[in-house]
Amino acid sequence: MKYDVVVIGGSAGGLTATISAKRFYPDKSVLVIKKEEVSMIPCGIPYVFGTLKSVDDDVLPAERFLKPLGIDILVDEVTEIIPKNKTLITKSGREIQWEKLVLATGSRPQIPDIPGVELDGVYTVSKDYNYLKELRERVEESERVVIIGGGFIALEVGDEIRKLGKDVTIVVRSRLLRNSFDPEFSEMIEKRLKEVGINVVYGHVERLVGRESVEGVKLVEGQEIPADLVILSTGYRPNVELAVKTGLKVTRYGIWTDEYMRTSCPDIFAVGDCVEHRDFFTGKPFPLMLASTATFEARIAGANLFKLQIVRENRKTIGAYSTHVAGLTLAAAGLTEDAARREGFEVIVGRATGPDRHPAKFDDTSMVTVKLIFSRDRGAILGAQIAGGKSVGEMINVLALAIQKRLTASELYTLQIATHPLLTASPVGYQILQAAEDALAKLRAGA
Numbered sequence: 001m002k003y004d005v006v007v008i009g010g011s012a013g014g015l016t017a018t019i020s021a022k023r024f025y026p027d028k029s030v031l032v033i034k035k036e037e038v039s040m041i042p043c044g045i046p047y048v049f050g051t052l053k054s055v056d057d058d059v060l061p062a063e064r065f066l067k068p069l070g071i072d073i074l075v076d077e078v079t080e081i082i083p084k085n086k087t088l089i090t091k092s093g094r095e096i097q098w099e100k101l102v103l104a105t106g107s108r109p110q111i112p113d114i115p116g117v118e119l120d121g122v123y124t125v126s127k128d129y130n131y132l133k134e135l136r137e138r139v140e141e142s143e144r145v146v147i148i149g150g151g152f153i154a155l156e157v158g159d160e161i162r163k164l165g166k167d168v169t170i171v172v173r174s175r176l177l178r179n180s181f182d183p184e185f186s187e188m189i190e191k192r193l194k195e196v197g198i199n200v201v202y203g204h205v206e207r208l209v210g211r212e213s214v215e216g217v218k219l220v221e222g223q224e225i226p227a228d229l230v231i232l233s234t235g236y237r238p239n240v241e242l243a244v245k246t247g248l249k250v251t252r253y254g255i256w257t258d259e260y261m262r263t264s265c266p267d268i269f270a271v272g273d274c275v276e277h278r279d280f281f282t283g284k285p286f287p288l289m290l291a292s293t294a295t296f297e298a299r300i301a302g303a304n305l306f307k308l309q310i311v312r313e314n315r316k317t318i319g320a321y322s323t324h325v326a327g328l329t330l331a332a333a334g335l336t337e338d339a340a341r342r343e344g345f346e347v348i349v350g351r352a353t354g355p356d357r358h359p360a361k362f363d364d365t366s367m368v369t370v371k372l373i374f375s376r377d378r379g380a381i382l383g384a385q386i387a388g389g390k391s392v393g394e395m396i397n398v399l400a401l402a403i404q405k406r407l408t409a410s411e412l413y414t415l416q417i418a419t420h421p422l423l424t425a426s427p428v429g430y431q432i433l434q435a436a437e438d439a440l441a442k443l444r445a446g447a
Helices: 012-024 042-049 062-069 129-141 152-162 183-195 241-246 291-303 337-342 392-404 409-413 431-445
Strands: 002-008 030-034 072-075 078-082 087-090 095-103 107-109 122-124 144-148 167-172 199-202 205-209 216-219 224-226 229-232 236-238 268-270 320-325 328-334 347-355 367-375 381-388
Touching: 002 012, 012 030, 012 062, 012 095, 012 291, 030 062, 042 129, 042 152, 062 072, 078 241, 095 291, 122 129, 129 229, 144 152, 144 216, 152 167, 152 183, 152 320, 183 199, 183 320, 183 328, 183 367, 183 381, 320 392, 328 392, 337 347, 337 367, 337 381, 347 431, 367 392, 367 409, 367 431, 381 392, 392 431, 409 431
Parallel strands: 002 030, 002 095, 030 072, 095 268, 122 229, 144 167, 144 229, 167 199
Antiparallel strands: 078 087, 087 095, 107 236, 205 216, 216 224, 320 328, 328 381, 347 367, 367 381
């Protein structure tokens, strides 16, 4: 069996790489190999516990996208890659030749090293269909659910389980969403979680309590939190074992790639959670696992498989996030103020708050708070954080583009925008422009 392009992995990065490869090189034969018969939409997983009626509502219909394009699908597991012969071996014994190979092997939940994680009733947030069905059943049977972790998935899963009327406690070492937001935004989300009845407890987990099934969480600080179910949401680890076995360059953050997503073997590309990401401003490697980033990298890989196209390269990763928890939308892109200062940037911060409709009497009006971080030397935007209603989800994409294009406070202040009473903030008080104006005023004043 021989293909021009073989993609290993059937989630967001793998499917996007497969589709991009076929669209840029329609005459090439393309195969995607995925371990799971049923793939999940990764960002939709938290919602299978509340908003969605079942795990099946979050299934990724890969065949619907791939078959019409003439892309073949193989459900199997790759166990060996032989770059010298451009072949791979699968668990079922198939030998497949390839001209170009894309690794999109994803990530898996990280299990903390604490006593009791092996107890019945202790779960992670896996991407496995059958595992999620089992977890959903256990959630429905439980009354007291403790979630360990303070990241996006922990908060989203906790809020969804809360909607079922369960008693939910989130245990976090320090502040919520600390890697993506500055303290004032962490305080906003903590306040909102408490308002809807979610308990937020700060502390270090000493052990999980129970004989055969979990009965509680014991903290180093002495507190013991009763639990019928414990969900570990303490991060994910890149799946790099196949890359290591193949002899590719791998760091502690994932598979090394160049700006075209080529690995240390030029005919093998890698994208998504399994890849080392490098910060847009500093070039330093950092952990980042987002479906949006995976698809961005997959488009670059697909476009550059057989010829390099300079306009389609990865100029490092911005990191753009958004979440919607307990009725509050939070979004961020680029560096936080804390991170920018730690890196040695001299910064100016612009802020603005106002309604996202005009007049603010419409029923779906939300108050939006925007924080923009600029470099003091030339006023270039370094980062953005927003809190408010669902309009925030697209506002952050405007700012992610601004960061990518290194726009200045002056350029954002003079941004030409479209507004409408039912859709946006007032043109007089549009928060992005207002925050840029605030920063410019501080720059002029030498603040």
